[in-house]
Amino acid sequence: MRVLLIGLGLVGVNICRILASSSRVSELICCDKSLSKINSIKSSLLKLNLYNDFLSNIEFKELNASRIHEIEKLAKRADIVINAALPIFNIKIMKACLNVGVNYLDLASNDYAKAEQLSLHEDFIREGLTAIINSGFSPGxxxxxxxxxxxxxxxxxxxxxxxxxxxxxxxxxxxxxxxxxxxxxxxxxxxxxxxxxxxxxxxxxxxxxxxxxxxxxxxxxxxxxxxxxxxxxxxxxxxxxxxxxxxxxxxxxxxxxxxxxxxxxxxxxxxxxxxxxxxxxxxxxxxxxxxxxxxxxxxxxxxxxxxxxxxxxxxxxxxxxxxxxxxxxxxxxxxxxxxxPTAFSAAAVSSMLIESFHEIVKNKGVYPLEALEISLVEKILSNLSSHYNIKVVYEPIKIIKDVSR
Structure with a gap:
């Protein structure tokens, strides 16, 4: 899978680090508007011996997420775009994905009390594409x-x-x-x-x-x-x-x-x-x-x-x-x-969704995570425990007695 990652902030840098060593990701393009941030991440990957091992698969680019033509140019090279930038760019990046025929994933909504991404649900269905939204820690x-x-x-x-x-x-x-x-x-x-x-x-x-x-x-x-x-x-x-x-x-x-x-x-x-x-x-x-x-x-x-x-x-x-x-x-x-811990967990959730995207992509349109099939949800929760040490604890069902009887 070819992945375009936009935004190398607290969560984005963790996604970059995780996907750099993913066997499912054949090409990873990591973008940010800050060249100094890009150079800092390159340095951290070198220290972890990741950048040398996966040098041929990782590319870093300067990108202004407010410019849709810049997004489209890079998105054409990807199968999915991960939007780890600020949520104010959600709709612009989603429209860029629609224009070039690429799937989409983001971390949070921008609008108050509604998920503005859902307004493009029919557009993604029409183009035969999938968008998974609000895929971090909370929401996610x-x-x-x-x-x-x-x-x-x-x-x-x-x-x-x-x-x-x-x-x-x-x-x-x-x-x-x-x-x-x-x-x-x-x-x-x-x-x-x-x-x-x-x-x-x-x-x-x-x-x-x-x-x-x-x-x-x-x-x-x-x-x-x-x-x-x-x-x-x-x-x-x-x-x-x-x-x-x-x-x-x-x-x-x-x-x-x-x-x-x-x-x-x-x-x-x-x-x-x-x-x-x-x-x-x-x-x-x-x-x-x-x-x-x-x-x-x-x-x-x-x-x-x-x-x-x-x-x-x-x-x-x-x-x-x-x-x-x-x-x-x-x-x-x-x-x-x-x-x-919060940034790491958000990155783990979104990265696990990328690992499972071949199953998610069967459903076209725009969806939050509660819309996924329960079998896939249980698989993701299990893998978060085994792959990222996010311990998921299930308590048994408790019957609540009606004391009024």
Whole structure:
């Protein structure tokens, strides 16, 4: 398979490293607008003895993802384009794929509360092409786990998605670009309930949730997630929400409580400014930020995702839970993988989809991961455990007794 990878950020560089040693990838073209970033990745591959071993299969190119003709020129040489650039380029890159007849995969949506990529579903069907969207960690792995829950229970009433990212001993570094982090937490969460989407207060709905060992009980809050916008289209559910916790969110919660996420202007001396705008302006000094430059401040970083579904199985009210525990930061570093756990996991999911694309491509159109066949979902989850040490834990079904009887 010939692959064009656009975007060599935190996730893209991990995808590059993984696919560089994939037997299914015959040619890999890695692109970014930053020449310095390209040279840095070349250097890291040399240190891992990957670039020399696969030199004939890897090519690096400068590319401006806002220029559709540049994308088309390189996409003609590929069987699939992986969009690991910012989601604002989703539609432009998808249209380039349609123009030259190439399949597509991306990591997240751009539009609030909807997957704009689905608007091109009929176009991809008409061209006989396949696009798999929102294929990272969250969304991505969360969608695969939601699909599994929907197959275990006959009906789902409530589906809870719970995430955790903890820095040890406490929050010290931004896990992603500060600008994108602020933008994410400034987006009001959406909850799906009784056939309708509701907008909730950011970082509200506090809940103590028990994650698997070694993480345990953690405080979680409502946050925005792309998966909430797509899952109800493919899985029948009465209520669906996403909450997350951990050291970075507790820090963000503190900023939120201070009023720094408000858009209303306040008077400072003789000037008026919105606190949120001030945060955005301050974050611009972190352009080009890479958390791996600051990991020496941490002892470790751990993440996990848990899904809990309550519904009906065999005529009885039941509950099922599934968990994913990716390698910690210290485990990754011990294997010379210079990545945060979240970026590594997102790359592992998208890379595993590339490995399985010969099965996915049978279905033409645009699809999120919860639309995949359960047999393929189970295979991907199994391979994430065996290939990337992302431990997937399946809890047995529990019957919920009705105490009112």
């Amino acid at each position: 792995l969360t969608n695969l786990m939601a699909k599994w829950c929907s197959e275990v229970l006959t009906e789902i009433e409530v589906l809870k998605i719970r995430l955790i990212e903890d820095q040890i001993p406490y929050w010290r570094i931004w896990s992603w670009s500060p600008y994108l982090t602020i933008e994410h937490f400034a987006s009001p969460p959406i909850v799906y309930e009784n056939g309708r989407f509701k907008i909730e207060e950011p970082l509200g709905g506090v809940e103590e949730y028990v994650f698997p060992t070694p993480i345990g009980k953690k405080r979680t809050y409502l946050i925005y997630g792309d998966e909430i916008a797509t899952i109800p289209n493919y899985i029948k559910v009465r209520k669906l929400d996403l909450k997350s916790g951990g050291s970075e969110i507790e820090f963000i919660k503190g900023l939120y409580n201070l009023g720094l996420f408000k858009n209303n202007e306040i008077k400072i001396g003789k000037k008026r400014i919105a606190p949120l705008r001030m945060l955005y302006e301050l974050s611009k000094k972190f352009n080009g930020y890479n958390p791996m430059d600051y990991i020496h401040h941490l002892d470790d970083m751990v993440i996990a995702v848990s899904l809990e579904a309550i519904g009906v199985k065999g005529g009885e009210k039941s509950m099922v839970r599934i968990h994913a525990l990716p390698p910690s930061l210290s485990e990754l570093l011990s294997k010379n993988v210079m990545s945060t």
